[in-house]
Amino acid sequence: MNSTDRNIGTSELTGLEALYFALIDSKVEMVTGVAGFPVTAVMNYFEKNLGSDIPTLWMTNEKVALEAALGASISGKRALVLTKHVGMNVLSDPLVTAVTHTIGAGVVIIAGDDPGVRASQNEQDSRWYGEVAEVAVFDPSNPDAAYSSLTRAFELSESTKTPVIVRITDRLEKATGPVTRSDNFRKTEVTFDRSIWELTMRGKHQHFHINVQPLLVDEAENTSLTRSVKAGKTGIISSGYPSLLVDELLSEKQLEVSHLSLNVVSPPPIRKLRDFISDHEKVLVVEESEAFIESHISICGNVLGKMTGHLPYGRIEKEQIGFAIENFDKEKITEYTFIETIKGRGSRSLCEDCLFMPVYRMLHDLNILIAGDMGCSIRSAPAPLEAVDVGFALGAAISTAIGFDKKSVAVIGDFGLSHSGIVGLINAIENKRDVLVMVLDNRTAAMTGGQSTPDLTDAVKALCDDVTVFEFNDPEVAGSRIGELEELVRDKLSVKGVSVIYVRADCVLYR
Known part of the structure; x- marks a missing residue:
């Protein structure tokens, strides 16, 4: 099938294909997303098959992705946001406000969860955001339910004037089964009703509980999808x-x-x-x-x-x-006491021929606290490299390092910097903190599929007076230059203020 195929009937589809046809049949007009397992595969499939008909926009930050979708909604266009579970934390700010602010056309967030933590920094359950934000959450079990959930989610979003979450997992994307498509969907004409501004902020929440929440409860209790x-x-x-x-x-x-x-x-x-x-x-x-x-x-x-x-x-x-x-007859059992270790599972380290490998070895030898970031650098934390010491979130390295008791190193990738790390840099400069920021710049979001990243070098130079660009791209030269880089690092650690060293090298996976 393709996006123009309107032979409505039942077909054997994967969950991923079911989501795609639900998007088509729901007349979605904008898709935004941030790369990450397991939604990268969904975005890639949409991008490949939608062509130029529907904008599919890779964003560097989930908050921005949702805000762009809300803008489309206000102007009457249905919009879909793709994020992995940790991205829900980032977009939760506009999500919570959007519920009582109200929206226009339907906005649906596909939240990709990672049970078993195959490719994430934590194991998190997106269903809890239904309670945090007071929105509906669909949790489909098979491809047909995925199709029906997404199409229904857009309708519910418009009838309640709130965003709706559809939670998926990697196994649901790959599952196959019969999917029945419908031709009952019409192009939405819904726009934002600004009369909500006649209410106070408290009044908006009262309006939600009196007029909207009962609709959500009715959906949960009486949906035909159960x-x-x-x-x-x-x-x-x-x-x-x-x-x-x-x-x-x-x-x-x-x-x-x-x-x-x-x-x-x-x-x-x-x-x-x-x-x-x-x-x-x-x-x-x-x-x-x-x-x-x-x-x-x-x-x-x-x-x-x-x-x-x-x-x-x-x-x-x-x-x-x-x-x-x-074991239905037992009130309590103790079966699952196994705790996974890296030694038992096997190491997932950096690529053996990664051009940044000498940099990580040098960081290990500095004997100071090193703040890492989500992405490749987090794989340098365990043995044998033991380069970075902490890593809390994507873009968090700089903010973390400015809390250390003395000038230390924040290691951040170019994607982490553009995602949210730039805000940490601004705060470090504004508050006159002592930190050395090492941007490992390969112009690639390597851990999420090789998406390109924006070049913020000029922006960083405009913010910070002390910026050095260190080319590290030639493997033969890199080995001989590591001593020069280490000398530069130790020099910058000895002076007050914010220093930035860009270390540039191609990603061996995606160059």
Whole structure:
């Protein structure tokens, strides 16, 4: 199929393809995104297949990505934002405000979660942002549910005048199944109603709770996307990709276990959950990554899940669900005590031929605190390199280093600098802090697929008086110049104020 194919029917699609056709059928007019697993694959697919018909804009920062989508919404254009779970933290500021500010045309955020932490700095569950921001969250389980969730999310966004979150995972993107497309969607004519400014900020929140929240609760309780099968005295409540695993297991084992598969998980459908729980002697909650649903119903007493030890936190596998079912009779179990180590899993270090490798070895030998950043440098923290000591968030290295008790090094990539690190640099200069910023500049977002990055060299020079550009691109020259670079670093560490050293070298993966 392609974007002009309007033969509506049922086709075997992947979850990724289902999201693409939902975007097409929903008449979305702008897509913004920030690279990161697992949404990079989604953005790449959209970019490849949409061509120039619909703008697909790679952004350096999730806050900006959502704000651009909100601007499109205000002017009557449906917009989609793609971000990985940690990006939800960055865009949460405009998200929370947008709910009571109200919007125009539909805005949907696809939040890509990473259960099992395959390619992220933490294991985080985006469903909690439904409660933080008071927005609806869809958690589809298969390609057909992904299609229906995204198309419905745009409709709900417009009827409630709020953004809506659709949570996905890598396994949902790759899952295959029949998907039924619909031709009932019309181009939206919704624009922003500025009469909301007749209300105070408190009044806007009151308006939300009186007029909007009931619509969200009704959606959660009565959505046709929820599936329920009554089959025994014990039951399973699930959401997201684990629902597919539950379906497969119950079918393979021919188990008489009821199954309530939720699609809208925020607001939690409390009435539906209570009714299901009261009909069963024991209920198991199967979900990724945190005990989100379970935490809302654990007070009922007959609920099992992560909090009782029946399932692990994070990624869920089919055999773990089977084990939990076998232990329905136990109130608590202690099965999942394994703690993963780098030694046990195997190291994921830098590329062996990375041109920055001598730089990391030099940093190790400085014997001072080194603030790292998300991206390649975070892989230099464990042995054998042990170059950087801390790494909290993308763009955080400079801000972290200005809190150290003496002048130290902040190692940041060019993407991290443009994402949010530049703000840390501004604060370091404004507050006259002592810090040496080393920008490892390969003009590439190497950890997220090789996207190009903006060149901020001139902007940095305009901000800071002490900027040195150090070319490190030739492997033969790099080895001989490392002593020169180390001398420069030690010299800059001995003077007060903010110093910046740009170390430039091509990324060996993407040059």
